[in-house]
Amino acid sequence: MSVHILGIRHHGPGSARNVKAFLEELQPDIVLIEGPPEADSLLQWAGHDDLRPPVAILAYQPDSPQKACFYPFAAFSPEWQAMLYAKTHRIHARFMDLPLAHVFGMENEAAAKRAAGAQRDETQKEDETQSTTPDGETPPAELNNSTEEFTAAELDMEFLPRSPQDPVAHLAHAAGYDDGERWWEHMFEYRLGQEQVFEAVHDAMHALREELPRRYDRKEALREAWMRKCIRQAEKEMFQRIAVICGAWHAPALQTMPKQKDDNDRLKGLPKTKVECTWIPWTYSRLSYESGYGAGIPSPGWYEHIWEHPADDGTRWMALVAKLFREQQQDTSVAHVMEAVRLANALAALRHYPRPGLEELNEATLSVLCNGESILMQLIRDELIVRNRIGKVPTEVPTPPLQTDITRWQKKLRLPQTADFKDYTLDLRKDTDLERSIFLHRLQLLEIHWGKRFEVSGKGTFKEQWRLQWDPAFSIDIIEKGSWGNTVAEAATSFVINTANNTGTLQQVCKMLESAIPAELPAIVEVLIHRINNLAAASGDVLQLMEVIPSLVNISRYGNVRKTDAALVNNITESMIGRICISLPAACTAVADDAALPLLDLFFAMNDAINLVQDNELTGSWQETLLIISGNPQSAPMIAGYASRLLFDAKIMTGETLVKAFSVSMSVANPPALAAAWLEGFLRGSGTLLLLDEELWSMVHNWVSQLENDIFIQVLPLLRRTFSNFTAPERKKLGDKVKHGGNGTSIKATTTGDIDYERGARGIPVVMQLLGFKDAKLLPDGA
Incomplete structure (x- = not known):
């Protein structure tokens, strides 16, 4: 019986390649993956033809959908490759992170304690205000032991992750790098040979955990204790070759096992709540740092490229840049591409890199293809480095009823979810466009702002202009609004009626009515009109x-x-x-x-x-x-x-x-x-x-x-x-009027003076011909 700890970096193409190669060589009989155990039932969908990354596991608390979290995966995520391996080879796969049932339970407990503490402090202030000495002075304050004990307990219950300095930055600095991200990429993500990489990662993280002082993080300790519990459970079930896929930082904590009793004591008595999970589409933009994702990466599109073409020396990448520039009518030749590739490789050699990375390729692109103008680099970033890409989830995946109904309408009306925006001009005289308009207006009533409406130029009221852009965060809004009904029409009706009855602003109710009319929900219209009548009265x-x-x-x-x-x-x-x-x-x-x-x-x-x-x-x-x-x-x-x-x-x-x-x-x-x-x-x-x-x-x-x-x-x-x-x-003409005739007489004389009728008459035939009268003749003098 053997346990193999594979410390990886989330969404790292090199880590994913090493995990895939290691699993194929080891041929384990179970794979344990860092992730929420509540989502174990979703692993069966890995490898499905219609489950195409980037996708994410959405975990949420049913009675409070806003309490939710995402676990995103791309094709180059090591966890995703581990799932595919398990599915392909028909072996067991499980998630082994701390269950979200306990995470959300601790959040709820901490929030309740904070609310109780705030109420207790407010009550104490009121009591101190009322308790005054006869001469009007406040008596000496007594020590509030209960409040002090509660505060300490609340600090002990803090489970949110801290934000210490990136420990990898210390290794990068020791190696002569000023950026830990770049050091990790060149050491692990760009490296083609395995070369006992997981042993090296384990030794590096073990040294960092011993040398770097870190503030006690209760949630991290609980997570690692639960991971060890899952490993022990796999050993108890007599699996012979156990592969564990976890974040690099956790690898040393899982390699050296403490006493089982210590972990059990630490995990005893954790609060718990109900959690549900499902697959949802994800986007590369939400996988990046800029979206606020803690484990985000700076360049998802670039990582996908080196995952698909690990041996590219920059030629394929520069060809993509040239293609993009040509689509934008930018003059780019094959000579430009060759020179840029040569410059990128020269920069990599000067920096003692075995191959050019994204930084070298960007510098070469800026110098050769962009002629030093950085404005085109933003186009490369949006279209290639990050990329507007969205995943796909099978319709058979269990989802809340409202989500199912929305997906059904999207498919029926041919309104796909896209990472980039897409414009639609709807002609309301056509049945399909009218149904699209009704559907989008109903989503707006539900405050799901997938579509944004714009004014259409020109006369008529039979056209609407919409811009659609899908955001994975809409999934939470859909789950939240699912409590109002199982279909879009039913949920919109119930939600708007409840909002209208609890709204005292006449203007807001009128805006709701203005949106309800195009949504074609008669029940809402009647309630809103009655509400407007009462508020107006x-x-x-x-x-x-x-x-x-x-x-x-x-x-x-x-x-x-x-x-x-x-x-x-x-x-x-x-x-x-x-x-x-x-x-x-x-x-x-x-x-x-x-x-x-x-x-x-x-x-x-x-x-x-x-x-x-x-x-x-x-x-x-x-x-x-x-x-x-x-x-x-x-x-x-x-x-x-x-x-x-x-x-x-x-x-x-x-x-x-x-x-x-x-x-x-x-x-x-x-x-x-x-x-x-x-x-x-x-x-x-x-x-x-x-x-x-x-x-x-x-x-x-x-x-x-x-x-x-x-x-x-x-x-x-x-x-x-x-x-x-x-x-x-207008201001210019008024100024001229003042200048030439202050009281209006001079300006009047200039407009009613002698007129050259003969010259004016000569222009009449031309005007008549422009109007279509071809037989027009020159009028006699003085006519």
């Missing part, structure tokens, strides 16, 4: 009602493209508009300029929404409200000015009525600041009105001309803010 904030009107109008106006009964919201929309028209004039009084400025956006959106409704009664009520606000001297000047502008745009306030309102508001009898605020509101959004209406221009020009110097300096910031909102061409 209880709300006394007219501005809050104005915020939700545009979304409700969009629903009633554009919902019918989906063949839904969007008219359900018409009654509540009309009721809310009526309440706004009644309450809005009073809400516009005694409003400061700073507060009035954002209200103008609400006025614009409200006016635009009512124009979309095209209901004469509602339009009349809104215009009457604007007339009241415009004519009320107590209204905020800026709001009154904007109300007048909206009435002018609707051709309600024109001619003498407009001139009168303008004259009253811009009168020199009014404080200049109020007149400037009214003008800012009236001219908001466009200065073309001053260019076209000479009478209004004259009034503004005369008002500014009559301002005294001190008053002009006071209102100048307001005028600057007003004119800064105009477009650059």
Whole structure:
């Protein structure tokens, strides 16, 4: 009976190659792999045609799905190669790490103790506040032994891994390297011969564990005790050749066995909870350091390359770089590739490396293929060094019901999970695209943001633009939302109804309704409309009602493209508009300029929404409200000015009525600041009105001309803010107008002076021909 400890580096291609070669030579009858024992049942899927790495084991607590963890594997992961070997040779394989049932149980226990301690401290503070001496001073504090004991116990229960300095860095420094990662790659991952590599790793880690002082880590001690327990169990079951695949740091602790009683005592009484596991697709980007993965690697795509082509001297890699550059229309020749490979090998020789690594290849690429410009190196990093690759999991793998339903819809609608983003333009007049839209909207209601919607340019409401990009973390969200139902429709309905009933914000409920209509969930729509009606009836904030009107109008106006009964919201929309028209004039009084400025956006959106409704009664009520606000001297000047502008745009306030309102508001009898605020509101959004209406221009020009110097300096910031909102061409034309004719007479003369009719007549036949009238002739002089 023999036990062989193979210390490896997670996701190391060299380690995976050495493990595979060692197992083929040893031919063990059982393989123990560092991983959660709860996932032993998933090992049967290793080697399945549809289980293609990168994949990960997702382990989670069913009653609290957010408490979860992942165990990712790539094709070049030593653990994955051990699984494949066991499956191919039909031998036993088991995971031997500390069960997650205990890990999550300790987390729950520690969280409960922290919560109890926080509550105890709060109670103590309240008691100390209430317990005062007669003269009002706090008595001397007594020693709180229970709190001190709890804190010490809580520290003892800390099981999360520490973050000490990477111990491999000490070996790298001794070997003359400034980076432990690079040293490990050249010593183990790039090495082609086995050369008793596992004995060397064991000796190095044994020396580091003896020499380096490390803070006591209870979780690490528990993990190693459980691993030894699994090894003893395999020996007890009379397996003759036992292969153990574990992280290099643990190898010495598993080679030298302490007393079995010591390990049993350490593992006794651990808290426990229920854990479930499944396979999920993973991505190379989530396998990298940048994703926050503790055992991540900097270059998954590069590691895959050296796993598939271990003897490559850089030629294959440079060929891939050249292909990528050519796809991006970059001029790259065979001579460039040859020179880059030669430079990379020369750099490796100068650094005493047997072969070039990624660092040498990147330096050669930068010098030869990129001409020293580093911007293209980002493209290489994204497409080759890291790569956007996603794994695949068989549909037969047991998954939660909601995950199964989502996978079924993805397959039916031909919406594959991709690591890179993919854009879809959906035509809602087509059945398949309409079903895709409904499915994506339902996922958004569940707060599973696989798809992000963008605005589509052009007219019409029958198109939607979506960008889809799958994130493995969505699996946790799906499991969490699975408690609301077994299908997407059922879960979305239950989740949204519960959220709506517990939401007191009218705007949020309206946004939910706007999303529920395209999701085609009638049960949700009815509940949300009832909820909106109740919140609107209880709300006394007219501005809050104005915020939700545009979304409700969009629903009633554009919902019918989906063949839904969007008219359900018409009654509540009309009721809310009526309440706004009644309450809005009073809400516009005694409003400061700073507060009035954002209200103008609400006025614009409200006016635009009512124009979309095209209901004469509602339009009349809104215009009457604007007339009241415009004519009320107590209204905020800026709001009154904007109300007048909206009435002018609707051709309600024109001619003498407009001139009168303008004259009253811009009168020199009014404080200049109020007149400037009214003008800012009236001219908001466009200065073309001053260019076209000479009478209004004259009034503004005369008002500014009559301002005294001190008053002009006071209102100048307001005028600057007003004119800064105009477009650059408008400001230029207004400046020319002031320059050439301050009161408007000169500018008028330049536009109505003598006209050369003969010259103009010659252009008429050309215009007529452009319009399609081929028989057009030159008009007689003076015509």
